[in-house]
Amino acid sequence: MNTPSLRHAALTVATVVLTACGGGAQPQPSAAENATQNLQINGAGATFPYPIYSKWFSEYNKLHPNVRINYQSIGSGGGIRQLLNQTVFFGATDGPMADEQLKSAPGPILHLPTVLGAVVPVYNVPGVTAELKFTGPVLADMYLGEVKKWNDPAIAKLNPGVKLPASDITIVHRSDGSGTTYIFVDYLSKVSPEFKTTVGVNTSVNWPVGVGGKGNEGVTGLVSQSPGSVGYVELIYALQTKIGFGDVQNAAGEFVKASVDSVTRAAAAASANMPADFRVSITNAEGAGSYPISSFTWILLYENPTDKAAAKAMVDFMHWALSDGQKYCADLGYAPLPDSVVKLEEAALQKIKVS
Amino acid sequence: MRSRDLGFRLSVGAFAAALLLVVAAIGFELARQSWPSLQRFGFDFWRTSTWDPVAGEFGALPFIWGTLYSSILALLIATPISLGIAVFVSELCPPMLRSPLIFLTELLAAIPSIVYGLWGIFVLVPFVRMLETWTPESVRAISLFSGPPLGVGMLAAGLVLAVMVVPFTSAVAREVLKTVPVTQREAAYALGATRFEAIRAAMFFARTGIVGAIMLGFGRALGETMAVTMVIGNNPQVSLSLFAPQYTMSAVIANEFTEATDELYLSALVEIGLVLFIITLLVNGLSRALIWSMARRMPSKAAA
Amino acid sequence: MTASPRKILSSLFVAACALSVALALVPLVLIMFFVISQGIQSLNLDFFIHDPRPVGEVGGGMRNAIVGTLMLTGLAAAIAVPIGVVSGIYLSEYRGTRFASTVRFAADTLNGVPSIVIGVFAYGVAVLPFRHFSMLAGGLALGIMMIPIIARTTEELLLLVPHALREGALALGATRAKAVITVLVPAALPGIITGVVLALARVAGETAPLLFTSFGNPFFSTSLTQPVSSITVQVFNYAISPYEDWHRQAWAGALVLVTIVLICSVLARLATARVARIGGQ
Numbered sequence: 054m055n056t057p058s059l060r061h062a063a064l065t066v067a068t069v070v071l072t073a074c075g076g077g078a079q080p081q082p083s084a085a086e087n088a089t090q091n092l093q094i095n096g097a098g099a100t101f102p103y104p105i106y107s108k109w110f111s112e113y114n115k116l117h118p119n120v121r122i123n124y125q126s127i128g129s130g131g132g133i134r135q136l137l138n139q140t141v142f143f144g145a146t147d148g149p150m151a152d153e154q155l156k157s158a159p160g161p162i163l164h165l166p167t168v169l170g171a172v173v174p175v176y177n178v179p180g181v182t183a184e185l186k187f188t189g190p191v192l193a194d195m196y197l198g199e200v201k202k203w204n205d206p207a208i209a210k211l212n213p214g215v216k217l218p219a220s221d222i223t224i225v226h227r228s229d230g231s232g233t234t235y236i237f238v239d240y241l242s243k244v245s246p247e248f249k250t251t252v253g254v255n256t257s258v259n260w261p262v263g264v265g266g267k268g269n270e271g272v273t274g275l276v277s278q279s280p281g282s283v284g285y286v287e288l289i290y291a292l293q294t295k296i297g298f299g300d301v302q303n304a305a306g307e308f309v310k311a312s313v314d315s316v317t318r319a320a321a322a323a324s325a326n327m328p329a330d331f332r333v334s335i336t337n338a339e340g341a342g343s344y345p346i347s348s349f350t351w352i353l354l355y356e357n358p359t360d361k362a363a364a365k366a367m368v369d370f371m372h373w374a375l376s377d378g379q380k381y382c383a384d385l386g387y388a389p390l391p392d393s394v395v396k397l398e399e400a401a402l403q404k405i406k407v408s
Numbered sequence: 409m410r411s412r413d414l415g416f417r418l419s420v421g422a423f424a425a426a427l428l429l430v431v432a433a434i435g436f437e438l439a440r441q442s443w444p445s446l447q448r449f450g451f452d453f454w455r456t457s458t459w460d461p462v463a464g465e466f467g468a469l470p471f472i473w474g475t476l477y478s479s480i481l482a483l484l485i486a487t488p489i490s491l492g493i494a495v496f497v498s499e500l501c502p503p504m505l506r507s508p509l510i511f512l513t514e515l516l517a518a519i520p521s522i523v524y525g526l527w528g529i530f531v532l533v534p535f536v537r538m539l540e541t542w543t544p545e546s547v548r549a550i551s552l553f554s555g556p557p558l559g560v561g562m563l564a565a566g567l568v569l570a571v572m573v574v575p576f577t578s579a580v581a582r583e584v585l586k587t588v589p590v591t592q593r594e595a596a597y598a599l600g601a602t603r604f605e606a607i608r609a610a611m612f613f614a615r616t617g618i619v620g621a622i623m624l625g626f627g628r629a630l631g632e633t634m635a636v637t638m639v640i641g642n643n644p645q646v647s648l649s650l651f652a653p654q655y656t657m658s659a660v661i662a663n664e665f666t667e668a669t670d671e672l673y674l675s676a677l678v679e680i681g682l683v684l685f686i687i688t689l690l691v692n693g694l695s696r697a698l699i700w701s702m703a704r705r706m707p708s709k710a711a712a
Numbered sequence: 713m714t715a716s717p718r719k720i721l722s723s724l725f726v727a728a729c730a731l732s733v734a735l736a737l738v739p740l741v742l743i744m745f746f747v748i749s750q751g752i753q754s755l756n757l758d759f760f761i762h763d764p765r766p767v768g769e770v771g772g773g774m775r776n777a778i779v780g781t782l783m784l785t786g787l788a789a790a791i792a793v794p795i796g797v798v799s800g801i802y803l804s805e806y807r808g809t810r811f812a813s814t815v816r817f818a819a820d821t822l823n824g825v826p827s828i829v830i831g832v833f834a835y836g837v838a839v840l841p842f843r844h845f846s847m848l849a850g851g852l853a854l855g856i857m858m859i860p861i862i863a864r865t866t867e868e869l870l871l872l873v874p875h876a877l878r879e880g881a882l883a884l885g886a887t888r889a890k891a892v893i894t895v896l897v898p899a900a901l902p903g904i905i906t907g908v909v910l911a912l913a914r915v916a917g918e919t920a921p922l923l924f925t926s927f928g929n930p931f932f933s934t935s936l937t938q939p940v941s942s943i944t945v946q947v948f949n950y951a952i953s954p955y956e957d958w959h960r961q962a963w964a965g966a967l968v969l970v971t972i973v974l975i976c977s978v979l980a981r982l983a984t985a986r987v988a989r990i991g992g993q
Binding site: 127128129130131133134151153154221223228229230231252253254255256257258259260263264265266267271274275278279 | 460463525529530533537558663669670
């Protein structure tokens, strides 16, 4: 029988299958290729810090050429899941893990804040070039669908002297689950009891009104193209795309525009009462000049991982990130951690067993 | 001779069995991982419309509606165009144009879906918004065209899906038409048929292949994720209006899967995958019945 | 005899077909113009010989992603072409059997499964048990997606091979196997290749299934058992970022991807044209 092609094909399939079985036989999660030479460490999680993390890992690799840290931004929830499944060595998240998740983990997990981010309200109102002022309750009412037009008295009161049109507000929110949404609804739930009961807090919620854009860029795209719309995005996106964003009133009553400085202040105010595991929400923070919709973003590490070489490298990396690494933040639009938090973390890093 | 044929049948059959095994494994995995949600909601999952991850309430009706509506809309737009292209390229166009045209339609298939999505946001959606704004009030009154002119919505999704389906359906239809024996057409012309009538005869001859091409396109539309989620508005509502933002099954899975961490939420998302799987089974069943009734009427392609 | 209704109908039909072609070309031109104008600026030598660099550093490229995509689609094809083509042969040869109907049904269903669901499946089968993202898992996910397209196209094309060819082969004393393999498949080969190319185009542009299987890798890697970068994942990461430079690189990546698929398609056509000529079709 003249079946060279069939035989060849069968051989190829067999080889592929055998290689898959043989190559995957390592029991350790994302282990090193060769302990003394190149160390490859895999991590996954939030999309928000992807730019700064990729900068950090690249810089760290220049200092330690044998350590290659591979970070993929598949989302905070994805990062947590992969960490729990032990297919990655570390995770990254914009929203802290819940108690049940920590309990279900194979071992204790540390939350380590790395940088700060902020969520800003972006808008596109025809005829309005001024910087609009919002309060938490007003934003909540807009997203609940109760404030429907731009010239609603609630908005007009906050912005005297600005000519607001009588057009409908088009609400834009995120369609995909995200830490950005988590931070935003966490804030709105704190300032509006009705929002808390109707919508609640999660990376994905049941929005009463509006259209969903995919990702920060989807929201930015929709808002910039739809007259009369409002949305929420990470500060970096607003800065980079130069879309107009408004001020938000903080707990002290001031109208604050999000910036590297105002976000760091929010964290500093919260660090006084920092819990030992760093799982804290800093939205609606007290203190002068603090921006109310700010948040930490965390790296997640097991306290007692099996791969000691990787553990040692990651701990060393974290020390570097908390000191030299913070220098790279401002250029990329991230707010660095306040010193008080850094000190607490350096102490917490001792908990990780590297030998 | 017989044993060698048996050997052939078994070895070839083994590969076909592998295909079947993969599909069965996928179906099984989907059912297994959606078990918590299946237990909790039962058939209500198919009927109810609330999708609330915070409260743990999950109903998939808006997504089912959105997927079927957008895919059927895409098929309605894409099928005539694809068949027109297939006919033009295989029958009507000057031979010089043939290769360039084939090349161009394949170019459409080569474009990654995320590029379709981004093009959709920046070019298609504003265009659709313009169309929506120009629609006269009298037409707006009909529920098919009601709603504010957002641009994102069912119409944009249907259009983007149609563009993505066209290269598939037209390529397969073209190949199918090419293999219709020349004698068929010659006979038709000899009997005095116009071009249209001769081509119609050729299409009739190849009808099961053409239905197969359409089904391939339908499958593509059902499963498309990235491009759709960027232009459909992602609002889980059941609406007849082409202008209304809606949501599809693959879009919600893609949007929420990586972020879902609690077990019920994850299993609800996987259950949506299961629902899509079942719907694809049902749609296939229907088309099988269609093809069977078509083949029955004229047994031209006798089994080998 | 001028303008009989049948002739008018025929002319309208021809016009409608030409119109469909024009309609299909409009979005194509728009999209290609969009991609090229956005991407051409970033398309320089660095793009092909360097790996990604963080924001703000010049000279970053997509070398690892290009190699990754080529290897992933090659792996996917290695899995899917044998299973798809041979299944297609079974479906056309043993058409009437219950088993064939079941397999055909299964193939059409598989075609409709969204890519992210297949990615999740491949994750459960090829990543989780080994606690390891890998190129193999990515190739598996893509391969699964290719199988139904190849199988159904192969089946349909084999069915349309004229009976005379089959009967001739059998009359000359060939076994069924020999008839199929040496006569029918070569006769249907151009169509089968179209199916393979379509399937390749379909999967080369996929992102979602790769996120859970081949994962992604900013470093250059050709290992089968390690995560690997791919053009689509890299384009996705860049496209959703806020940085203009990365956006331009994303468009350049999209342009490269489209070009790769086209080159494969053209090469495949040239190869089968030679086969057809040699086979005296």
